[in-house]
Structure formats: C-alpha cells, structure tokens
Amino acid sequence: MTSMEEKVVESIKTRFPEDIIEAKVQRKNRVSISVRSDKIYDVGLFLRDELGFNHITSVSGVDYIDTKEFEVIYNVWAIDGKVLVSLRTKIPRDNPTLKSLIKVWEGAFYHERETWEMFGIKFEGHPNLSLLLLPEDWDGPPPLRKDFLLPDTPQEKLEEKIKRAGGQ
Amino acid sequence: MLEKIGKSLMNIKLLRKIFNWGRAWSLWSVHLETGCCGPEDMARACARFDTERFGTLPFPTLRECDLIFVTGFVTKKMAKRLKLAYEQMPEPKYVIAIGHCSISGGLWWDSYSVVQGVDEILPVDVYVPGCPPRPEAWIQGIRMLQEKIAKEGLKK
Numbered sequence: 299m300t301s302m303e304e305k306v307v308e309s310i311k312t313r314f315p316e317d318i319i320e321a322k323v324q325r326k327n328r329v330s331i332s333v334r335s336d337k338i339y340d341v342g343l344f345l346r347d348e349l350g351f352n353h354i355t356s357v358s359g360v361d362y363i364d365t366k367e368f369e370v371i372y373n374v375w376a377i378d379g380k381v382l383v384s385l386r387t388k389i390p391r392d393n394p395t396l397k398s399l400i401k402v403w404e405g406a407f408y409h410e411r412e413t414w415e416m417f418g419i420k421f422e423g424h425p426n427l428s429l430l431l432l433p434e435d436w437d438g439p440p441p442l443r444k445d446f447l448l449p450d451t452p453q454e455k456l457e458e459k460i461k462r463a464g465g466q
Numbered sequence: 467m468l469e470k471i472g473k474s475l476m477n478i479k480l481l482r483k484i485f486n487w488g489r490a491w492s493l494w495s496v497h498l499e500t501g502c503c504g505p506e507d508m509a510r511a512c513a514r515f516d517t518e519r520f521g522t523l524p525f526p527t528l529r530e531c532d533l534i535f536v537t538g539f540v541t542k543k544m545a546k547r548l549k550l551a552y553e554q555m556p557e558p559k560y561v562i563a564i565g566h567c568s569i570s571g572g573l574w575w576d577s578y579s580v581v582q583g584v585d586e587i588l589p590v591d592v593y594v595p596g597c598p599p600r601p602e603a604w605i606q607g608i609r610m611l612q613e614k615i616a617k618e619g620l621k622k
Contacts, residue, residue: 432579433543441578448578455582459570 302379303329306349313344327381335387335396342372342385342402351376351383354399357409359417363444366391368419372399372406389419398423416442486619490612491521493533493560498551501538503565503598510601517601522608528554533611536588538598539567539574540581549587560615562592562607569593 300308303323310321310331317337324330333341345351351374360369372385389396398421399406410421411430418440421427429436439446475481499507510517511524525531528551540548552559563584566572574580584590591614594607 431543433541433546438578446578448576459583 302376302381303327306379306381306383307331309349310341310344313348314341317341324384328384329381330384330386332386332388335389338372338385338387339397339399339402342374342399345374345383345385346402349376350378351381352403353377354403354405354409355382357406357413359413359419359442361391361417361442361444362388363391368394368417370396370413370419372403374403394419396421400424416440418443482619486616489532489558490615493520493522493608493611494525494531495522495533495535496528496531496551496555497524497526498534498548499537500540500544500548501565501567503535503537503568506564506598506601506604507535507537510604515601515605517605517608520605520608520612529556531555532558533560533562534588535604536561536563536568536584536590538565539572540584540587541579542581543579545581545587548584552588560591560611561588562594562611563590564594564596564599564604564607566595566597569595572597 303326306329307321307323311318314333314337317334318341319332319334321329321331331341353375354372355375356371356373358371358373360371362369367388368391369386369388374383374385375381376383387396394417396419398410400410400421400423407424407426408430410424411427413419414421414424414427415429415432415436432441438449476485507524509515511522517523522533532555534548534552534555536548552561561584563569567574567580568584571577571580571582575582581587592607592611594603596603599607
C-alpha cells in the first residue's frame, strides 16, 4: 500500500514531468517539491484541486546571496491527507518577480505581503503590496536580505550613548 | 484663584509631605504590554506577589494612571503608540523600564526594528534589569520609585 506522501510525489511527477526539478518524501507527513518559477501557479492549482491541499500555512523567502537567487517556499497542508508540502521555487535576485498564488489559496494574502516587505519579492497580481509589520515610514531596503546593513553600527551607537551619559 | 490657593498651600511642609505620601502609595499602572515581560506583569499583579499592597494596580484607563511599565522590547512601530499612550496620561507620570530589552535593546541590540533603549523616547525614572526580572525585582523597582517621589516631591 502506497502512503499519501508517495502518492503525492508520483502523481505530481507524472502530471508535470518537465517542470518539476525535484520531488521527494522528506519524512512522515512531509513532502518537498521544487518547481520552475513560471509553472508554480499550475502546480498550485493541481495540488489544491486534485490532491486536496487546501490550507496554506506559511510563505517564506530565503536569500541565497552566493548564487544570486531567492527561494520562495509555500508550505501547504492537506487537512484530510495530513501531509505538508513545501512548494519551492527559485527566482533571480536582480529581478525578483513571481506570479501571486492568491487565486489558488486566498490565505496567502498576508504571507505574500510579508515576504514582499522583508525580501522585496514582487508578487504579480497581488492587490495590496503595502507595509505590514514594518513601521509606516520605513524607507530602507528590505531588512531580511543578506546585504542589508543597519544605518549605524551598534558599536558606534553604544559609544555615543556612553558619551551622552558622561562615561568613558 | 483656586490654583493660587493650591500653590500657597503647597508651601506648607506638612501638607506637601502628605501629598507626596498619597502619590507614592497610589501608583496605578497602565495595562500596556510591549514585549515578553508582559506575563511577569500578571505575576506581580496577582495574588502571590500582589503589588496592590504597595498601591500599584494595573488599570485599563490611561487617563487615571500615574505609572507606565515598559515591559520588554519596544519595536519602532510600537514606539509611536507607546508615546501616544504616555502623552495621554495626566501629570505627574512616571516610567519604569523593565528588562534588558527596554533598557538597552538587550537581545535585539543589532536589530533593524527595535528601539535601542526606551530612554530614547520616554523619560525613564527607574530601570529594573533582568530577563525577565522576577516579581520581587518589580516590587523593588516600585519601592525605589516611591522613595524617589518622597525625596524629590512635587514637580513644579
């Protein structure tokens, strides 16, 4: 008897043989799927309609500054099948745009908005890409990128503080 | 007219003492938690440590409070709200900074989003270090503030 995890991997490999870079069972209840960035919308639709992945739990980004790529990870849970799929895709760092998956999973709204403000990844088709967690008057670069630098280093700030307090 | 009478009454030493005594022993605190020292706020206010023995009662209405505990880290977004809350309180008002994060940024000393010490935005009267400070330390902080009020007296 094949488990739900193997069934997911097999069916996605037979449906999208060209576009899946890697699909594997990580452990019990965990499946990882890497997909080409232009096909993520179709794979998302397939996961939702055919395999019953109906609950989006998180969207996150990873900054691979050495290979000049961003990775966007959609974690989707199947409530009936009890499997979590990590749907991964890589996009170039100098032009980070990706088709929004709001039409597939409505719940991706806030997660994509947060990924946009923290990594600067533009989600095409997202209706409201505005600041969510950062202060309203934030004008710096996205703070979770690896090349983000603080406006003043903590050491300088500390020295200034000590000087202000009248210490050495 | 009333103001003048009040001011001249405050010149009497004994009356001033009574005033300060009353003020020091009824420091109602704002129920506003900015960071993770918040749960400790419940501990010090509830039955076991019970800071109401010292007159410090967490109260939901800002306009009747005298004291604000800055519990834990203050993000730059929260800093504006904290300032707004502080400005709505009537004079005289006091600030106690609780925990390492509100004193100097603590664990978030190199963060893009945390205020490095709440004394950058509010005038702090007493600092209570700890991560988080034990309720006994809170009580000590309240007692220190009471001593400060008794010593310094009315703000003119």
